[in-house]
Amino acid sequence: MLPAAALGANVVVDFDDKGTFQTSNWQKDGVAITGSSALQFLDLNGIGVVGGEDNTLDPGESLTFSFAAPVAFVRLNASAIGNLGGIRFHSAVVRAFNSDGAVIGTASNVEPFPSVVITGLFASTPLSSFSVLATEDSYRFSSVEFAYAAAVPEPPPATLVLCGLLTVCGWAWLIRGRSAAVM
Numbered sequence: 376m377l378p379a380a381a382l383g384a385n386v387v388v389d390f391d392d393k394g395t396f397q398t399s400n401w402q403k404d405g406v407a408i409t410g411s412s413a414l415q416f417l418d419l420n421g422i423g424v425v426g427g428e429d430n431t432l433d434p435g436e437s438l439t440f441s442f443a444a445p446v447a448f449v450r451l452n453a454s455a456i457g458n459l460g461g462i463r464f465h466s467a468v469v470r471a472f473n474s475d476g477a478v479i480g481t482a483s484n485v486e487p488f489p490s491v492v493i494t495g496l497f498a499s500t501p502l503s504s505f506s507v508l509a510t511e512d513s514y515r516f517s518s519v520e521f522a523y524a525a526a527v528p529e530p531p532p533a534t535l536v537l538c539g540l541l542t543v544c545g546w547a548w549l550i551r552g553r554s555a556a557v558m
Contacts (some may be wrong), residue, residue, distance in 0.1 A: 389518045390422040391454060397425055405443035406519060411436045421454040421517040431455065431513040440519060441504040445474055447524040449493040449505065454517035456488040466510040469496055474503040487514055 388404050395418045400409045408414060408422070415423045415430040427433030440449075467487050471479040471494075482496040485507075493505050501524040507514075 385448065385520050385522045387518055387520045390416060391419050391517045394418050405523075406521065407441045409439050409441075411438075414438075417515070421515045423513075423515045428513060431457070431515045432507065432509045433513045434509050434511055437506050437508040438516070439504060439506040442502075442521060442523075445501040445503050445524040446521045447494065447499065447501050448520075448522040449502070450490050450520040451487055451493055451507065451516060452490040452518045452520070453488040453514050455513075455515040457513050466512060467514065468508040468510055469493060469505060470508075471497045471500070471502045471505045473501075476503075487516075488512075 386404050386406075388406055393416045396416050397413045398416075399413055400407060401414055401416075401422075402408070410424040410432075412427075413425040415425045417423070417430065422438070423429075423431040424433070424436045424438065427436050432438055440451075466483075467485045469482045469485050469487075469491070471481075473479055479500050479502055480497045485491055485496065487507065494500070494502065
């Protein structure tokens with residue numbers, strides 16, 4: 376079920392005001408997050424992954440964000456970037472998935488600092504989940520902002536019935552007209 380705040384507006388889920396704790400997965404306001412290892416929330420610092428060099432998203436570690444319904448817009452905001460050499464490599468890999476779990480695409484050499492519009496990497500194709508893999512830099516994320524894709528409205532039942540009747544009447548008229556022309 377979609378959060379009420381999601382209907383017609385962007386949803387912002389902050390990670391830097393949740394306190395300090397570890398968990399294997401986390402869910403709030405229509406987004407579920409898992410990691411290649413346990414998630415690490417640090418008060419005022421955001422979310423990373425336990426292990427590696429520290430509790431950030433280190434090279435070889437990943438986070439996966441899954442949404443309650445397809446989203447048309449996603450921005451991931453980073454609160455920190457770094458590596459042992461102090462050089463920024465701009466080298467995260469982002470992979471996006473549709474609602475069937477099929478890969479929409481993979482974007483390499485992505486710089487998620489200070490933020491990256493994930494849907495912009497994939498021609499604004501609605502997506503249901505995405506993963507971020509750190510390859511050389513280490514990241515900590517402060518928030519994710521997203522907007523659900525607009526649902527395609529279905530025609531009202533009366534319209535469907537009318538279209539069905541018109542189709543049947545049209546076929547009857549064509550058949551009747553052809554049989555009259557043969558006689």
